[in-house]
Amino acid sequence: MERVKCLIIGSGPAGYTAAIYASRANLSPVLYEGIQPGGQLTTTTEIENFPGFPDGITGTELMEKMRSQAERFGAEIRFGMVSAVDFGVTPKLVTIDGETTIEADTVIIATGASAKYLGLADEKKYAGMGVSACATCDGFFYRRKMVAVVGGGDTACEEAIYLAGLAKKVYLIVRKPFLRASKIMQERVVATENIEVLYEHETLGLFGEDGVEGARLVKRRGQADEEEVSIAIDGFFLAIGHHPNSDVFKAFVETDELGYIKTQPDSPKTNVEGVFAAGDVADPHYRQAITAAASGCRAAIEAERYLKSK
Numbered sequence: 001m002e003r004v005k006c007l008i009i010g011s012g013p014a015g016y017t018a019a020i021y022a023s024r025a026n027l028s029p030v031l032y033e034g035i036q037p038g039g040q041l042t043t044t045t046e047i048e049n050f051p052g053f054p055d056g057i058t059g060t061e062l063m064e065k066m067r068s069q070a071e072r073f074g075a076e077i078r079f080g081m082v083s084a085v086d087f088g089v090t091p092k093l094v095t096i097d098g099e100t101t102i103e104a105d106t107v108i109i110a111t112g113a114s115a116k117y118l119g120l121a122d123e124k125k126y127a128g129m130g131v132s133a134c135a136t137c138d139g140f141f142y143r144r145k146m147v148a149v150v151g152g153g154d155t156a157c158e159e160a161i162y163l164a165g166l167a168k169k170v171y172l173i174v175r176k177p178f179l180r181a182s183k184i185m186q187e188r189v190v191a192t193e194n195i196e197v198l199y200e201h202e203t204l205g206l207f208g209e210d211g212v213e214g215a216r217l218v219k220r221r222g223q224a225d226e227e228e229v230s231i232a233i234d235g236f237f238l239a240i241g242h243h244p245n246s247d248v249f250k251a252f253v254e255t256d257e258l259g260y261i262k263t264q265p266d267s268p269k270t271n272v273e274g275v276f277a278a279g280d281v282a283d284p285h286y287r288q289a290i291t292a293a294a295s296g297c298r299a300a301i302e303a304e305r306y307l308k309s310k
């Protein structure tokens with residue numbers, strides 16, 4: 001059976017940064033990319049807030065650069081999905097695609113999170129053409145334009161407030177007659193003049209020629225006074241939550257009630273010795289490329305220290 005000193009699972013900024021640090025520390029890391037090599041960033045267009053790129057860079061290009069930087073120092077990058085793990089043994093066992101099992105002295109989990117979508121065909125049709133699940137990434141393109149945010153939680157309120165600072169107007173599409181968000185976020189939404197909350201509205205579809213030009217909504221679906229309405233918008237933002245991609249590790253690694261991997265305070269260490277978590281799979285709060293990259297660096301340094309201590 002193949003044995004590796006450091007196995008990195010995931011190919012977003014956390015995974016690649018961990019690979020850069022681990023390879024420079026002579027850990028000969030092996031990194032597995034999942035079904036979306038490069039991770040969530042490859043679904044955004046231009047990245048303008050990653051330091052070092054004053055003119056912006058596309059998500060795909062940034063991830064290709066990180067990948068080749070890791071390869072330059074000897075990281076071995078492979079394609080495959082982790083289908084099972086056994087972290088109850090030493091070395092740890094990680095099975096790829098139900099076929100190959102690898103022994104790993106340390107494991108860095110950097111499998112990220114996936115934004116939830118409503119499941120409408122139009123979300124796919126207009127992906128990158130007006131549909132986004134990240135206001136911080138894409139909001140800037142909607143300066144003085146009309147946008148809608150879907151969701152009634154803290155993320156939706158935060159995104160709506162952020163977008164209100166850029167866009168002409170923000171519709172907040174909420175399926176219930178109230179917001180689930182914390183009181184302070186609700187108050188901020190109400191106090192923001194250019195946010196209009198559309199309570200009891202659900203999205204039926206989007207329309208537009210070369211991009212989103214509007215959304216078709218239904219108000220009070222299933223009630224006697226049900227009504228269809230259309231709103232003119234240029235951008236449609238999903239903020240209905242994220243799934244951390246932690247399911248395959250849950251039998252061994254502690255997660256919180258939402259599935260985010262729990263790490264020790266101010267450290268990427270999980271409850272399992274030699275297993276570290278970095279990036280969005282362990283971060284419900286910041287979810288930025290730069291914070292994910294930083295945590296990947298920390299995980300690689302901790303993996304190296306762990307190996308030295310053994």
Ligand code: NDP
Binds near residue numbers: 151154156176242284
């Ligand atoms: P939440 O699960 O809290 O909220 C999701 C929202 O999306 C809910 O309003 C829900 O509606 C709505 N929703 C879900 N599915 C659909 C659907 N199919 N159609 C329409 N609407 C839908 O997720 P968040 O990402 O907002 O927050 C996750 C956690 O992170 C929370 O604990 C939150 O408090 C925390 N957080 C805190 C922040 C802060 O303190 N500043 C910032 C961001 C997040 P419904 O209410 O009807 O279920």
